[in-house]
Amino acid sequence: MSNIHARFRVQQGAFKLDAxxxxxxxxxxxxxxxxxxxxxxxLRCIAGLLRISGGLMTIGDEVWQDTSRGIxxxxxxxxxxxVFQEPSIFPHLRVRKNILxxxxxxxxxxxxxxxxxxxxxxxxxxxxxxxxxxxxxGERQRVAIARALMSxxxxxxxxxxxxxxxxxxxxxxxxxxxRLHRELSIPVILVSHSLREIARMADTLMLIDxxxxxxxGPLHEVLPTLCATGDDQFTVIDAPVLEHDxxxxxxxxxxxxxxxxxxRAAAELGEIVRxxxxxxxxxxxxxxxxxxxxxxxxxxxxxxxxxxxxGHVLLHLAPTDSENQTATLLSMITSLSxxxxxxxxxxxxxxRVKGVxxxx
Amino acid sequence: xxxxxxxxxALTLKLATVTVLVLLVIGTPIAWWLARTQSRxxxxxxxxxxxxxxxxxTVIGFYLLFLxxxxxxxxxxxxxxxxxxxxxSFAGLVIGSVLYSLPFVVQxxxxxxxxxxxxxxxxxxxxxxxxxxxxxxxxxxxxRRGFITAAALGFAHTxxxxxVVLMIGGNxxxxxxxxxxxxxxxxxxxxxxxxxxxxxxxxxxxxxxFLLVYAMNRRADVMSR
Numbered sequence: 178m179s180n181i182h183a184r185f186r187v188q189q190g191a192f193k194l195d196a197x198x199x200x201x202x203x204x205x206x207x208x209x210x211x212x213x214x215x216x217x218x219x220l221r222c223i224a225g226l227l228r229i230s231g232g233l234m235t236i237g238d239e240v241w242q243d244t245s246r247g248i249x250x251x252x253x254x255x256x257x258x259x260v261f262q263e264p265s266i267f268p269h270l271r272v273r274k275n276i277l278x279x280x281x282x283x284x285x286x287x288x289x290x291x292x293x294x295x296x297x298x299x300x301x302x303x304x305x306x307x308x309x310x311x312x313x314x315g316e317r318q319r320v321a322i323a324r325a326l327m328s329x330x331x332x333x334x335x336x337x338x339x340x341x342x343x344x345x346x347x348x349x350x351x352x353x354x355x356r357l358h359r360e361l362s363i364p365v366i367l368v369s370h371s372l373r374e375i376a377r378m379a380d381t382l383m384l385i386d387x388x389x390x391x392x393x394g395p396l397h398e399v400l401p402t403l404c405a406t407g408d409d410q411f412t413v414i415d416a417p418v419l420e421h422d423x424x425x426x427x428x429x430x431x432x433x434x435x436x437x438x439x440x441r442a443a444a445e446l447g448e449i450v451r452x453x454x455x456x457x458x459x460x461x462x463x464x465x466x467x468x469x470x471x472x473x474x475x476x477x478x479x480x481x482x483x484x485x486x487x488g489h490v491l492l493h494l495a496p497t498d499s500e501n502q503t504a505t506l507l508s509m510i511t512s513l514s515x516x517x518x519x520x521x522x523x524x525x526x527x528x529r530v531k532g533v534x535x536x537x
Numbered sequence: 538x539x540x541x542x543x544x545x546x547a548l549t550l551k552l553a554t555v556t557v558l559v560l561l562v563i564g565t566p567i568a569w570w571l572a573r574t575q576s577r578x579x580x581x582x583x584x585x586x587x588x589x590x591x592x593x594x595t596v597i598g599f600y601l602l603f604l605x606x607x608x609x610x611x612x613x614x615x616x617x618x619x620x621x622x623x624x625x626s627f628a629g630l631v632i633g634s635v636l637y638s639l640p641f642v643v644q645x646x647x648x649x650x651x652x653x654x655x656x657x658x659x660x661x662x663x664x665x666x667x668x669x670x671x672x673x674x675x676x677x678x679x680x681r682r683g684f685i686t687a688a689a690l691g692f693a694h695t696x697x698x699x700x701v702v703l704m705i706g707g708n709x710x711x712x713x714x715x716x717x718x719x720x721x722x723x724x725x726x727x728x729x730x731x732x733x734x735x736x737x738x739x740x741x742x743x744x745x746x747f748l749l750v751y752a753m754n755r756r757a758d759v760m761s762r
Contacts, residue, residue, distance in 0.1 A: 226659055252662040253670075259663040265656045269678040278674075279664030321660075328664050 179237035181332065181364060185222045187229040194218055194229075194388040200381060202237055202332075205358055205365040207379030207396070209372060215388040216368045217262075220334050223366070224259050225252040236332055256287075258325030258333040258363075263341045264317030266309045272320050273305040279328025287329050298356045299323040300349070315346025319353055326357075333365045339374060354378055355537050376400060376413050376453060377536045401493055401505040410456035410491060412505050413536070417449050418442055428535075433496045433504035434475040439533040451537040456491055456507035458532035463518055465527050473530040477506060479522050482515065490515050494528050506530070541734055544711050545719035552627070552715060553695040556634040560642040560691050561684070563635070568643045569672070572650035586643050594637060598704025601633050605705065625707045630715070633701040641690040649683020650676060682754050689750040693743055 184197040194215050200206050208216050221227035223234060225241060228249060234242040241250045258279075266275050276295065280288065296302050299319040309317060318338055325333060338354070339347050357365075358378050369375045375382065375396075382399040384392040392399055401412050416430040421441060428442040430450065442450050466474065477494035485491045492515075494506040506528055510520075520526070571583055589597060605612040605623040612623050623629040653676060661671040677684070699717040706713030708722065716735055723732035 224663060226662070251667075252659075253665050253667050256665070257663055259660070261656065261660065263656075265660045267657060267660070267675060267679070269681075278661070278666075282665035282670075324664065 180235075182233070182235045183223060184233040185219065185229060186231040187222075192218070192388065194222070196385065196388060196390045198383060198390045198393055200364070200366075200383070200393070202364045203362070204380035205367055205378050206381040206383055207375030208366055208368045208383050208385060209370070209375050210385035212370055214385045216370075216385055217336055218388075219385065220259075220336050220366065220368055223332075224257050224334055225250065225255055226259075239331075256283075256329070256331045258328055258330030260318070260321050260325050260333070260335040260338045262337045264314060264321045266312075266317050266320050266324070268309050270309070271305070272301065272307050272309065272312075275309065275320055276301075276305075276324045276327050279324060283329055290327050290329050292327065294360075295323040295326045298326075298360060299353050313346060314342045315349040318342060318346070318350055322350075322353065322357070326361075330363060333361070333363055335365065335367045337368055337370070340370070351377070358537070372400075372403070372409070373411075373453075376411070377451070395503070397503055397505065401507055410485070410507050410509065411453050412456075412507050413451055413453050414504055415449050415451050418444050418446050420446065434477060434506065434528070435496075437473050437475075437530065437533060439535055442535050450535050452533050453536050454506060454530055454533055456509040458530060459494070459506055459508035460529050460531070461492065461494075461508050461510060461518070461520070461526045462529065463526060466529065469529070471529045471531055473533065475528050475530075476525055477528040479520060479524045479526060480505075482520065482522060484512075485509070488512050492520065494526070497525055541738075542719060542731065545714050545716045545735070546738065548711065548714065549696055549716040552630055552634060553692045555631050556638060556695045557642070557688050557691045559631060559635050560638060561688065564639065564642040564687065564691075565646060568646035569650055569676070571643070571647045587640050589637050590640050594698060594700025595704055597637055598633060598701040601629070601636070601701070601705045605629055605632065624705055625709060625713060627712060630702055630706045630713055633705045634695045634698060637698055637701045638691045638694045641694045642687040645683045645687040645690065646680060647683075649680035649686075652683075653679045685750055685753050689746055693746055696739070696743070 179202040181200045181202050182198070185194050187194045192215070196215070196219055208219065210216055218227065222229060222232060230244050232242045232244050234240075240248050241255055242248060267278065270278065276292070280290075280292070296305070299322050301316065301319050301323055304312065304316055304320065309320070312320070322338070339350060342350065355378070367375065367378060379396050382392070382394060382396045383390060384399065392402070396413060397415075403410075414432050416432040416437065419429040419431050419436060421428050423441070426441045427438050428440070428444075430437045430439055430442075430452065437452070439452055444450050476497045478497050479492050480495045481493040483491045483493070488511055489509055490512055492508040492510065494508060496504055508528060567582070567586065571579060571586075602624055603609050607613060607616055607622060607624070615623060621628070623632065657675050657679060658671050661675045666674060697717065699721070702713065702715055703718060706715070708714050708718050716739060720732050720735045723729070723735065
């Protein structure tokens with residue numbers, strides 16, 4: 178299987194980039210880290226917008242940069258798509274011309290992406306004949322995404338595509354990104370400083386801190402290990418839809434922990450949806466609670482206990498059957514409860530999930 | 538009403554048109570380089586380009602006369618290679634006007650290029666456009682206001698010049714006698730009606746040129762909406 182492999186080492190004044198990673202050349206990789214960690218710099222190095230000595234970048238059997246062999250493929254010959262943080266569409270071209278700018282510069286053989294698909298996925302059909310000056314931020318960003326797709330890139334790089342937009346514009350773009358994720362077969366690297374944004378789309382999570390890649394792994398595995406602020410800890414689970422219950426407006430999902438009820442999913446039976454569960458929405462008890470308003474209750478094993486804030490601990494919970502060790506639920510409880518229930522690692526408890534939100 | 542002497546007017550328009558065309562060809566790459574380079578040589582070139590703004594035109598005219606004259610280092614070599622005489626000719630006027638109006642063309646284009654910033658060019662690169670392609674399909678159209686302003690200023694400034702043309706061109710009717718010199722001559726000869734009519738034509742003409750430029754710039758703005 179083809180991989181993306183990169184290694185960049187540069188010291189620029191106080192800033193240092195010393196990043197090396199190998200990613201599968203498919204799916205969405207979320208690049209997450211605090212601001213100033215080097216996310217954008219790394220993305221620019223991958224694209225070739227920033228040329229540093231001491232760089233190596235390969236995708237499949239193509240070498241884009243190898244300083245030791247004197248190879249540097251200029252940006253315009255790489256076949257990358259780049260969606261910048263602020264929507265950068267050409268002000269002098271109509272939306273249609275903007276979208277076709279990259280498409281008109283590739284050979285017929287590479288023209289796999291259909292114009293009407295790109296336009297439909299991004300929902301910009303009504304804008305095609307408009308000049309950019311009258312468009313909203315969200316509309317511009319969707320045009321920029323369609324334009325990048327139409328250039329049939331081998332790799333799509335997105336640098337915080339939502340961060341410069343207001344709430345309304347974000348709400349327009351998120352379904353469009355979800356659609357891309359479903360339809361697109363090319364690898365995507367998505368930069369964000371919002372974990373929620375990444376958790377929605379990414380399959381792989383790559384963490385960067387002070388110019389170094391610290392962790393790479395499947396989203397489900399890396400997410401629970403992150404030390405976010407206690408309030409915002411959550412995990413994701415991808416689960417197929419087992420059945421819909423239209424009377425109660427619910428859907429039953431097949432998770433490694435057991436069947437889980439969530440709000441009615443806009444998905445077909447058998448389709449995989451992604452759910453987010455916040456640590457503060459998961460409580461534990463020693464016995465099964467029969468008289469409760471909470472319907473989602475599972476047996477789970479405590480795999481780790483972490484102190485997060487004074488007075489609160491975070492329990493890592495895994496399914497009891499040993500085959501499904503990768504799924505994790507987090508539960509935030511008070512230290513008092515931990516001592517009161519005498520919770521220890523390896524113990525089996527009942528986890529009760531109060532809130533399940535389908536994010537995709 | 539006295540008969541209008543159209544010859545200097547036609548000559549002036551021809552000179553200004555040729556000068557602007559030459560300036561757009563040589564000024565655009567200079568402006569692009571100045572807008573994009575990180576080189577220290579930039580300030581040297583920038584200062585050189587700006588000099589005609591402050592130098593008395595007669596200084597430029599004097600040095601050009603010296604350099605381009607048949608015994609000058611450039612004019613001498615030129616004639617040795619069989620070139621026609623540069624001073625007191627239309628070609629000499631063009632060379633002088635190009636130097637004299639250089640900042641008026643380079644600076645608006647440079648500012649317009651700088652206002653574009655790196656981002657649109659980076660976007661174009663990621664979409665597969667080579668340097669040359671990005672320049673023509675992104676930089677030039679985005680800087681079109683700068684080009685319109687540059688062409689108008691260069692044209693108007695050339696029409697209005699006096700010192701440089703007098704030094705290098707002299708006052709040969711139908712060859713180098715441009716409108717500003719014709720006005721000066723008329724005044725010297727106490728032919729005030731002729732001076733009046735030529736002056737009035739220049740005033741009306743300049744006004745119309747700028748009216749057109751501002752209208753075009755406005756249209757360019759509206760078009761991008």
